[in-house]
Amino acid sequence: MKIAVLGSGGWGTALSMVLCDNGHDVTLWSHSPEKAAQLRSSRCNPLLPKVTLPESLRYADDLSCVRESDLVVLATPSFAVRATGRNAAPHLRRDTVLVSVSKGIEKGSNCRMSEILVQETGGSCKVVALSGPSHAEEVSVRMPTGCVAAHPEETVARKVQDVFMNDYFRIYTSPDIVGVELAAALKNVVALSCGVITGMGYGDNTKALLMTRAMAEMGRLGERMGGSRLTFAGLAGMGDLIVTCTSMHSRNFRAGILIGQGRTAREAMDEVGAVVEGYYAAESVCQLAEKVGVEMPICRCAYDVLYHGKQTESVVRELMTRAKKQEN
Numbered sequence: 262m263k264i265a266v267l268g269s270g271g272w273g274t275a276l277s278m279v280l281c282d283n284g285h286d287v288t289l290w291s292h293s294p295e296k297a298a299q300l301r302s303s304r305c306n307p308l309l310p311k312v313t314l315p316e317s318l319r320y321a322d323d324l325s326c327v328r329e330s331d332l333v334v335l336a337t338p339s340f341a342v343r344a345t346g347r348n349a350a351p352h353l354r355r356d357t358v359l360v361s362v363s364k365g366i367e368k369g370s371n372c373r374m375s376e377i378l379v380q381e382t383g384g385s386c387k388v389v390a391l392s393g394p395s396h397a398e399e400v401s402v403r404m405p406t407g408c409v410a411a412h413p414e415e416t417v418a419r420k421v422q423d424v425f426m427n428d429y430f431r432i433y434t435s436p437d438i439v440g441v442e443l444a445a446a447l448k449n450v451v452a453l454s455c456g457v458i459t460g461m462g463y464g465d466n467t468k469a470l471l472m473t474r475a476m477a478e479m480g481r482l483g484e485r486m487g488g489s490r491l492t493f494a495g496l497a498g499m500g501d502l503i504v505t506c507t508s509m510h511s512r513n514f515r516a517g518i519l520i521g522q523g524r525t526a527r528e529a530m531d532e533v534g535a536v537v538e539g540y541y542a543a544e545s546v547c548q549l550a551e552k553v554g555v556e557m558p559i560c561r562c563a564y565d566v567l568y569h570g571k572q573t574e575s576v577v578r579e580l581m582t583r584a585k586k587q588e589n
């Protein structure tokens with residue numbers, strides 16, 4: 262199959278390697294000519310220093326590279342998905358399947374990534390969400406990993422399953438694209454929060470409390486917006502929550518630790534030096550929760566710390582002294 266991967270950060274690069282392993286004809290697009298030239302000449306992405314990029318991988322800096330592609334993977338940070346989709350759209354075939362792997366919610370519109378791509382392609386292309394616990398650093402060295410390919414039409418989700426799946430990258434299908442995409446965006450806010458309490462010096466009890474209660478609020482919002490609670494208990498929900506709340510590969514978790522140690526959100530993101538999606542998602546999540554009338558105290562507190570510089574100690578006290586309630 263002819264495949265274009267748009268976005269040459271850690272994740273776009275790791276997925277390009279999976280697709281090359283699976284025998285596809287893959288082009289990796291970078292948004293700057295310098296980046297494409299650097300990848301082509303060095304065959305190394307500094308974000309994944311342990312790996313040499315496959316000989317068969319091609320590089321591009323022009324979005325006309327999607328022409329004649331059977332499948333196009335959107336792997337830019339979420340803030341760049343709309344512009345990338347819009348600029349690629351005139352070159353796309355109507356039967357090209359788009360695969361969205363960016364984990365976020367658009368600032369302002371609060372759209373999911375697949376909604377943006379449907380809008381930008383005028384609804385002509387099918388858009389599948391691929392998500393799950395999958396650090397690029399581990400996928401690129403072929404560590405066993407599992408993800409979910411979500412689309413309401415089973416045949417479309419299965420097509421993506423077939424393209425990506427191999428003996429170290431296991432793909433399940435799901436009809437619940439709403440749940441999968443919301444879980445992906447929400448878990449980043451929780452991973453940031455988990456980093457904050459870790460940076461403050463709290464231990465495993467506090468982390469388990471935060472992750473479990475955050476799952477409850479993620480599921481509440483997801484269900485109210487049309488997703489299934491079961492999705493939140495699966496790879497795209499609980500799976501990805503575990504991997505990002507416990508791993509030093511996670512940029513969200515690392516940024517949170519720095520904030521918990523006293524840095525501002527801006528200082529933490531600069532220090533991490535890569536996209537921290539949870540920062541952007543926190544604002545949208547609070548807006549969505551308010552709009553649909555769902556209580557999300559943990560995400561609300563994360564927003565207050567990130568956007569209003571609220572003291573982390575007072576936020577923890579606030580959460581711990583909420584009114585008494587039954588667990589479910």
Ligand SMILES: NC(=O)C1=CN([C@@H]2O[C@H](COP(=O)(O)OP(=O)(O)OC[C@H]3O[C@@H](n4cnc5c(N)ncnc54)[C@H](O)[C@@H]3O)[C@@H](O)[C@H]2O)C=CC1
Nearest residue numbers: 269270271272273292337338339341363364396397535536
């Ligand atoms: N890194 C990972 O392990 C995983 C990341 N993701 C998601 O994939 C998306 C991309 O993440 P990463 O590859 O990790 O990002 P990254 O932080 O490694 O790289 C971001 C890339 O985006 C490029 N970029 C910056 N501005 C751009 C623009 N305006 N248009 C196009 N590209 C631009 C940068 O040059 C850089 O190469 C995020 O939404 C992330 O949540 C999903 C699963 C795993």
Ligand SMILES: O=C(CO)COP(=O)(O)O
Nearest residue numbers: 393394395396511512513
């Ligand atoms: O989504 C990820 C792993 O599944 C990557 O998480 P971070 O963006 O926090 O690094």
